[in-house]
Amino acid sequence: MGTPSSYERIYAVVARVPLGKVATYGQIANLAGLPGRARQVGYALHALPAGSELPWHRVINARGEVSRRAELGWEGFQRQLLEEEGAIFDSAGRVDLERCRWEPLSITAPGKEK
Numbered sequence: 001m002g003t004p005s006s007y008e009r010i011y012a013v014v015a016r017v018p019l020g021k022v023a024t025y026g027q028i029a030n031l032a033g034l035p036g037r038a039r040q041v042g043y044a045l046h047a048l049p050a051g052s053e054l055p056w057h058r059v060i061n062a063r064g065e066v067s068r069r070a071e072l073g074w075e076g077f078q079r080q081l082l083e084e085e086g087a088i089f090d091s092a093g094r095v096d097l098e099r100c101r102w103e104p105l106s107i108t109a110p111g112k113e114k
Contacts, residue, residue, distance in 0.1 A: 006034055010044040017058040020086045021102035022095055024062045031104065042067070057081040058102075064094035 004012070009032040017023045023031075025038035034040060045056045057078045061067045066078045079089065087095050 006032070006037075006040060007044040007047065009033060010041050011048075011054055014045070014054055014056060014059060016104065017055055017102050019055075020100070022058050022060050022064075022082065022087065022097070022100050023102045024097070025059060025067075026062055027101070028059055038062075058085075060095060064097045066093070 010028060013028050013031045014023070025041040028041045029035060029037040032041075041059065045054075045059060048054060048056055060082075066075045066082075069075060079093075082095070083089070087100055089095055
């Protein structure tokens with residue numbers, strides 16, 4: 001079995017972000033062993049096939065905001081999905097990362113996240 005691709009590593013981390021929590025692009029990159037590659041996380045999520053069940057919407061930027069997209073309407077859709085899971089946005093359109101950020105106890109111990 002070969003080494004997983006960077007996208008596979010990113011997807012494996014994103015899959016572990018629990019309901020009601022968010023992670024930043026940079027955080028996902030670090031946990032996937034790709035420090036400094038936050039943009040690559042964005043590219044990987046953009047490459048997901050339509051209908052993917054990966055919780056891509058739980059990944060936001062370091063300011064706690066839904067990142068802008070080229071396709072119209074996607075920011076609102078992502079925000080809606082997050083709000084349905086309990087995320088609260090302030091008047092500036094930000095999620096409180098101190099309250100909502102996923103902090104895994106160990107990336108190598110499945111089922112042990114907060």
